[in-house]
Structures are given as structure tokens and as C-alpha cells.
Amino acid sequence: MDLPVMPPVKPMLAKAVHEVPRAPDLRYEPKWDGFRCVAFRDGDEVELGSRNDRPLTRYFPELIDLVKDALPPRCVVDSEIVIVTERGLDFDSLQLRLHPAASRVRKLAEEIPASLVVFDLLALDDRDLTGQPFAERRRVLEEVVDTELARVHLTPLTGDPDVAQDWFDRFEGAGFDGVMAKPADAPYQQDRRVMWKVKHERTADCAVAGFRWHKDGNGVGSLLLGLYDEAGTLHHVGVASSFTAARRRELVDELASLRENALDGHPWRDWTIAEAPAGRMPGVQSRWNAQKDLSWEPLRVERVAEVRYEHLQSGRFRHGTRLVRFRLDRKPESCTYSQLEEVPPAELTALLAEERARR
Known part of the structure; x- marks a missing residue:
């Protein structure tokens, strides 16, 4: 070439x-x-x-x-x-x-x-x-x-x-x-x-069910987020990340008490890399980087995070979200899919037809 x-x-x-x-x-x-x-x-x-x-x-x-x-x-x-x-x-x-x-x-x-x-x-x-x-x-x-x-x-x-x-x-x-x-x-x-x-940006209240260490090992790199369906099952819907170095260290202390006995009755305790469908559960191997460490630490599901997100696709946040604040006034079981705005489908061919007409 x-x-x-x-x-x-x-x-x-x-x-x-x-x-x-x-x-x-x-x-x-x-x-x-x-x-x-x-x-x-x-x-x-x-x-x-x-x-x-x-x-x-x-x-x-x-x-x-x-x-x-x-x-x-x-x-x-x-x-x-x-x-x-x-x-x-x-x-x-x-x-x-x-x-x-x-x-x-x-x-x-x-x-x-x-x-x-x-x-x-x-x-x-x-x-x-x-x-x-x-x-x-x-x-x-x-x-x-x-x-x-x-x-x-x-x-x-x-x-x-x-x-x-x-x-x-x-x-x-x-x-x-x-x-x-x-x-x-x-x-x-x-x-x-x-x-x-x-x-597009919106906010949602999510249950915090775990976290991943930052790649430098000096703090929390991301929070693992969950939403409950109508049957009461907690689904992994994405992560909140992009914390400053100082905030990553602060989160270690803030979440420390939730790490104690976290696996006892944890809704995701049986998830393993071998059993998890791609993209649906924590710990799944990255399609882009097989060497990327996606291991995670469980937390007792007692904390709610309000996060800013762009849009939902197939029940998960399409991109990583950003933490707005912790909601101490909310209970995790109140974090359901029903709070999310549903966007009506649009006809993609209409937009492409507009471009052809312009030319």
C-alpha cells in the first residue's frame, strides 16, 4: 500500500x-x-x-x-x-x-x-x-x-x-x-x-453493587451499577467512572464498610467469567482487549447513585455514566427500569432520504 x-x-x-x-x-x-x-x-x-x-x-x-x-x-x-x-x-x-x-x-x-x-x-x-x-x-x-x-x-x-x-x-x-x-x-x-x-444526557438512580479498582491500584476506578426489573432481579446496566485521583481515593474510604460480608446474599455472587453472557455481567472479557482486567469487588447493595447517562440500549447504558451524587434518601430496591425515559423509534431511512434530496 x-x-x-x-x-x-x-x-x-x-x-x-x-x-x-x-x-x-x-x-x-x-x-x-x-x-x-x-x-x-x-x-x-x-x-x-x-x-x-x-x-x-x-x-x-x-x-x-x-x-x-x-x-x-x-x-x-x-x-x-x-x-x-x-x-x-x-x-x-x-x-x-x-x-x-x-x-x-x-x-x-x-x-x-x-x-x-x-x-x-x-x-x-x-x-x-x-x-x-x-x-x-x-x-x-x-x-x-x-x-x-x-x-x-x-x-x-x-x-x-x-x-x-x-x-x-x-x-x-x-x-x-x-x-x-x-x-x-x-x-x-x-x-x-x-x-x-x-x-443526549439524562439522569437515573441506580443501585451500587460493586466496584473495580483503578488501573494504577490507588483507588476506585468505576462503580458497578444495577437496576431492578419488575420481577425484582438486579441487572448489571453499566458503570460510573471518570473520577479524579483524589475522588478515587475518597471512594475507597466511603465504600469500605459496604465491602464487609458483601457476598452474603449478593444478587451477583454466582456470576463468573465462564458463565456470564458477553456484555451482561461484571467480569466478562473485553472484546477489544483480552488482557484488560475486568475483575470486580462486590459491595452490599445498600447505596444508591444518581448518574448522568446518554441513552439506554438493550437494557444497559450505552456508554459509561458519570456520578452526580450518592442518594442517601433512596433505597436500592426503588432503582427500577420504570424511571427511565423511553425514546420512540424513528425511521432511519427518512434522514438518509433527506440527504439524497439535498444533493
């Missing part, structure tokens, strides 16, 4: 803001909920790289021919790998695609094929376009990508913040994370937070 922009490429990143930014030089896109992917094509050679420099090519073999059919012979594009269903984006099915067995990968590629959403052009032929303004990169991208093919999409784009707000409000039910805002005159800056992202 010999391209003007060679792998690995660290994708351009975004800063989180609480509302849609409004400025005349901004361009807005939906924030897709998938795997970020920089796709490299040099003739018959195709490589799909993740934002963490881990190759995605082996997990999505069906995208190789798709890239060859939809993109120019020599190019580099920034994109998102997604799985589109009648209900919208399906991140759970996307995670299933990260399987170590080649036979399983091939089977899943046929049963739940992935789609590619392209949104930036980093190189074309012998030209490095990363120094060009985003508006110019997008103009050229619109000319060279073939979106008539099934499972290839050019992300919608607008310069109108009211349209972006409408996307933010209307298409959450289709699985979108939110909205991205990009300066029209900005070059492509690898691994720098020069864009903005607006994501």
Missing part, C-alpha cells in the same frame, strides 16, 4: 458541549453510533483501521468489496461502521462482529452485514487533503463516493443549526448519539479535539 496518507491514522476528535453550537462557519452532521473507521484503499488493497489503531478488516470482510465498489481506486476516508436495521442502528449486533473465530466472522458477515457511512476525505489519488478546509474535502467526497450501492451512505450535512437541532430531537430513537459540529474552514487534525459533539 502506497498512499499520501498512510496507516495508522488517529481520527480527529470532538469536545462535548451541552447544546448545538451556533456559528455561521459551522457544518453539522448526525453522530452515528458505530465503530469509527478510517478506510484505506490502494487498488485491490483495503485496510480498515479503528480509532485505537486496531485493525477492523478481519472482522468485516464484507466491507472490502464494498469499499472497492463505492470508493475511488486510491483514497483514504474517515467513516463509521454501523449495522442498520428496520428499527435503526443496532450497536449490540455490531459488537457481536468482534469475534476471534474466522468461521464465526464469516457467518455473521452474511447474517448481519455491516454498512459504511462516510463523512470525510483525507486523501485522493496522490493528493493529501488533510490540509484542505473541511468544506472542500466534503465537496470532493460528494463527487467521488458512490451512494447508489446498498449499505454505503454519505452522512447528511447541513449548515443550519435549526436542522441540526431537529436531527438531535427527532432521530435519537433511530440509535443516533447526537449531533456533530465542524468548522467549515478547518483542516483535518489527527487526534485533536477540534470538533464539537452534542449528546
